[in-house]
Amino acid sequence: MSLYALQKMIFELNRSPLVQERFKTDLPRLLDEFDLDEEERGAVERHDIGLLYVLGVNGQLLMHLSALIGQPWADYLQAMRDGVAKHGPVRAGVYAMTTALDEKVAGL
Amino acid sequence: MSLVFAGVSSHAPGITGRSHLAPDAAHRDEFYAAYRRMGEAMMATRPDAVIIVAAEHFANFFMNNMPAYAVGMADHYEGPIEDPAWLGIPKTRIPGAAELSKRIITEILQSTDVAYAEEWKFDHGVMVPLSFLTPKFDTPVIPVNINCQGPPLTPLHRAWAFGEALRRACDSVPERIAVVGTGGISHWPATPDSGKINEPWDRDFLDRWSRNDRAALLNYNDVDIYREAGQGGFEIRTFLAVAAAARGQGHVWFYTAAIPIFAVGCTVGVMDVA
Ligand SMILES: [Fe+2]
Numbered sequence: 221m222s223l224y225a226l227q228k229m230i231f232e233l234n235r236s237p238l239v240q241e242r243f244k245t246d247l248p249r250l251l252d253e254f255d256l257d258e259e260e261r262g263a264v265e266r267h268d269i270g271l272l273y274v275l276g277v278n279g280q281l282l283m284h285l286s287a288l289i290g291q292p293w294a295d296y297l298q299a300m301r302d303g304v305a306k307h308g309p310v311r312a313g314v315y316a317m318t319t320a321l322d323e324k325v326a327g328l
Numbered sequence: 329m330s331l332v333f334a335g336v337s338s339h340a341p342g343i344t345g346r347s348h349l350a351p352d353a354a355h356r357d358e359f360y361a362a363y364r365r366m367g368e369a370m371m372a373t374r375p376d377a378v379i380i381v382a383a384e385h386f387a388n389f390f391m392n393n394m395p396a397y398a399v400g401m402a403d404h405y406e407g408p409i410e411d412p413a414w415l416g417i418p419k420t421r422i423p424g425a426a427e428l429s430k431r432i433i434t435e436i437l438q439s440t441d442v443a444y445a446e447e448w449k450f451d452h453g454v455m456v457p458l459s460f461l462t463p464k465f466d467t468p469v470i471p472v473n474i475n476c477q478g479p480p481l482t483p484l485h486r487a488w489a490f491g492e493a494l495r496r497a498c499d500s501v502p503e504r505i506a507v508v509g510t511g512g513i514s515h516w517p518a519t520p521d522s523g524k525i526n527e528p529w530d531r532d533f534l535d536r537w538s539r540n541d542r543a544a545l546l547n548y549n550d551v552d553i554y555r556e557a558g559q560g561g562f563e564i565r566t567f568l569a570v571a572a573a574a575r576g577q578g579h580v581w582f583y584t585a586a587i588p589i590f591a592v593g594c595t596v597g598v599m600d601v602a
Contacts, residue, residue, distance in 0.1 A: 224391060231390050235409060235449065279518030279559075280385035280477065283341075287414040293346060300520045314479065314559040319521045326523025326588035327351070 223276050223312055225255040229264070230277065234284040243288075269296060270303020276312025294328040331498040332373040333506035334574035335366055335598040336537070336567050337460075339382065340517060341452040342590040344416035344459055349589045360460065362582035362596040367461035369598060375506035377425045377468040378461070379432075379494070380454050381570060383476035383511045383563040387451035395443035396482040397490055399436065400471040401429040407450025417455050425468040428503055432470065435497035440490050457510045474569065476511065476562040484546050487565035491572025498573070509570035511563025514556065515592040521558070523588030529556050530585065530593045533564060537597070538578035540571050560592065576600025 229251070233239045242250045251261055263271040267289050272282055286296040301321050310316040319325060342349075343359075350356040370378070387409045389395060403426045408415050426446075433444050448471050450458075458465060474490070475481055482490075498505040513533050514526035536544040545568050553561040571578065582596040 227386075228390065228392070231386050235387065273519075278386065278477065283518040284385075284410060287411045293342075293349070297520050297522060304520070314554065315519050317520045318516065318558075319524060325521060326591070328349075328523075328589070 222255050222257055222260060226260045226264070226272075226275065227277055227281055229254045229256070230281045230285050233288065234281065240288065268303070269299040271307060273300040273315070274303045274307040274310055276310055278313055279315035297324075297328055330501055330503060330505055331495060331507060331573065331601050332375055332504045333370045333598075334508075334570050334576070334601055335370065336509040336570050336595065337363060337366060337457050337597070338512060338592050338595045339453045339456045339510040340512065340515070340590050340592040341410065341415050341456065343456050343594070345414055346589050347416060350587050351589070352586070355584065356587055359582055359584060359587065359594045359596070363460035366581065366596050366598060367463070370461055370506050370508070371467070373506060374504055375467065376503040377428055377470055377505055379470045379472055379505060379507045380457060381472045381474065381494075381507060381509040381566045382453035383566050384451050384453045384473045385477055387449050388445065389473060389475065391478050394475055394478050395473070396475050396486070397440065398443040398445050398473045399429060399433050400424060400448045401426050401433060401444045402446050402448060405448050405450055405469065405471065408455040409449040409451045415452055415455065417459050420465050422450065422458065422465045423468045425470060428468075428501065429470050431501050432497040435500045436493045438493070439496070440493040453510055457508060461508065474565045476565055479550075481550065481562055482565065484548060484565065484568060487568045488542065488546060488572045491569035494569065495573040495575070507570055507573055509566035511566040512560040512592040513564060513567075513595060514558055515560035516558035517560045517591045522591045524558065525585040525588065525593045526557055527585040527593065530583065534580050534583060534595070534597070537567055537571055538580060540575065540577060540599070542572070545571060570599060574599040574601050576602035
């Protein structure tokens, strides 16, 4: 039930160069400041975009995080599909997947 | 009468950031040309400031304190908040108009509650339109945000009322004001569905918008919008606000659903100010 905290962390990360620096060099302590459960914390530590997507992180926040970690667009889309294949449907929010796992609407 | 221009346009990050991935470069360039033409038409009306009614994406406002409506009140802004290489737009400073903002906000507050913000980092919702409309980023901008991102959202009829309040505010100042609404119509951005577009739904919406048919534009609900037009469809609120402000007939200068890599139907429309 700490999806809010997880998204708050990504919101602050997207906005602040200082937090971005800590994300790179001091991630454990940065994450200590947010009330995350183990699954959420692990997903951030592993840059696991697929799991973060399934956990219900808002797509706009997730897309910015993906850009921040330098993920090419096609890899971002595939990471979300892989997340759904592995963990099941998106659990919260309004960014659920409505296409099939092998359907690539934009060719990627 | 100081509203001198009204229009709407799409704002997805792919429009600039994934330009190179558009398979049909000629079609893409047609869209870009229409977008720039809209900017030229807007500048021909000699606006002192451009109000961008955007639906932002958690760049400034978050679920800790989410305004349904917010208006910028600063003398300058910065953007993009996204990685510039990813978005294809370099970081820049954009002039604002704090004192004009203050007068406009004061007038809007007569009928509609809005938050004001003395700082604002522009995300793609503002930066992508500006990169076509005022590519030198030299015209003062007043950003407006309608929360289309974190439900509960403002009802459509309130977006209409906000547009009406915006018009009254523009009419109350001597400056010449342009207003541009930016958002998607149907789209499923930032998901694996990215690129999915409900073209018939979009065309029907644009038809209602062009007629400035208030009843038809308010005859949607978020459950249907979510199912048929995706969560990106919530952004029609920006188009509604512009229609309410402009009061005239709309003219869709460009629409295509054929560039799915941009993740949105690409729209450029202007509306008569009546
Ligand atoms: Fe958007």
